[in-house]
Amino acid sequence: MIEPGIPVDEEERIAALLGTELLDSSDEERFDRYTRLVRKLFDIPIVLVSLVDRERQWFKSRQGLEARETPRNISFCGHAILREEIFIVEDATKDERFHDNPLVTGEPNIRFYAGYPLATSSGHRLGTLCMIDRKPRRLDNDDIATLTDIGEMVAGEIGALWMANVDETTGLSNRRAFNEVSARLLALCRRNGHAASLALVDMDDFKMINDNFGHSAGDQALCIFADALKEVFRESDFCARLGGDEFAVLLTGTDTEQARQAFSRLRHILAGENSSLPYEIKFSFGVVEWRPGGDETLGTLLEKADNLMYRQKQERRAATA
Numbered sequence: 001m002i003e004p005g006i007p008v009d010e011e012e013r014i015a016a017l018l019g020t021e022l023l024d025s026s027d028e029e030r031f032d033r034y035t036r037l038v039r040k041l042f043d044i045p046i047v048l049v050s051l052v053d054r055e056r057q058w059f060k061s062r063q064g065l066e067a068r069e070t071p072r073n074i075s076f077c078g079h080a081i082l083r084e085e086i087f088i089v090e091d092a093t094k095d096e097r098f099h100d101n102p103l104v105t106g107e108p109n110i111r112f113y114a115g116y117p118l119a120t121s122s123g124h125r126l127g128t129l130c131m132i133d134r135k136p137r138r139l140d141n142d143d144i145a146t147l148t149d150i151g152e153m154v155a156g157e158i159g160a161l162w163m164a165n166v167d168e169t170t171g172l173s174n175r176r177a178f179n180e181v182s183a184r185l186l187a188l189c190r191r192n193g194h195a196a197s198l199a200l201v202d203m204d205d206f207k208m209i210n211d212n213f214g215h216s217a218g219d220q221a222l223c224i225f226a227d228a229l230k231e232v233f234r235e236s237d238f239c240a241r242l243g244g245d246e247f248a249v250l251l252t253g254t255d256t257e258q259a260r261q262a263f264s265r266l267r268h269i270l271a272g273e274n275s276s277l278p279y280e281i282k283f284s285f286g287v288v289e290w291r292p293g294g295d296e297t298l299g300t301l302l303e304k305a306d307n308l309m310y311r312q313k314q315e316r317r318a319a320t321a
Helices: 010-020 029-042 141-163 175-192 206-213 215-232 256-274 298-320
Strands: 046-052 056-063 069-071 087-089 112-119 125-133 196-204 238-243 246-252 282-290
Touching (some): 010 125, 010 141, 010 175, 029 056, 029 125, 125 141, 175 196, 175 246, 196 215, 196 256, 196 298, 206 215, 215 238, 215 256, 246 256
Antiparallel strands (some): 046 056, 056 069, 087 112, 112 125, 196 246, 238 246
16 A cells, blocks of 8 residues: 655645535535536435544545544545546556555445535535545546536535635634634644644734735735735745734744844745835734643733733834834
8 A cells, every 4th residue: 555645735735624514514415416427317326525634534525434534544535636637547456556445445345436626616625525446447538527517616616615714804713713713723733732722913014015005005915915924934934814904823832032134034934025116014913822731722822922012012113203
């Protein structure tokens, strides 16, 4: 058996998956209708909408299978999300990647598998619409086109949920997604014994940009700032726009000193951007450290970071007065 590899965008992919809030959610007709349709059209025993989490694949919709999840390291879908096109295994017993896989040698006795990768608009493949047979079979071009069409509809359903968690102006996650994903990431850090830092960031004098140069300039400033955040922070760090001119960053496996160094790099990048702008993009921030042994909640961390940010903003204003 060959275990599936890890996508190059794994951290961003997981953040996008968590942002949909689909994992461990209840059955929904909007997904079940598609798996029922595929089962009927292809006369096939098992059809799934599978979401690939860090260590498991979890089934949002299932036809013909009792299990709600299986380990990622033995999953067919883990292989399917590594490619853009449909992933097809005609006879798993003759495929070196799967011939001794426990899902082949035991229940559900997979022989045939076809999985359409479900991607967000940004290209992160979160899982698959897949169908499974207990006997070998092949798909012709019409079959592939049909599965593709239905897969795109399922991806559209997921994309709508994902977009509800994305800030339309900057493309960063919004407050709703930040609260949901950060709580899950802190739980993961607690389980693995990793520290984390949380930062609140506020653009200084943002109202002045809007007032003096117009709202289009304000949107431009927000996008420049968001792009600088994405350039400075790692893929494993979670950046979001909470609203207005307020942003947040959750840095996993990072202490406050490392976080401050990242914000120094952010100032340097913005200084280069400011040289070609009719206004100046500046910011204040507050950063607090979280330890897995503590009992601080996300809300407590946000409050502490907000107080530190406000103090820094006041000090900066006093220094320029």
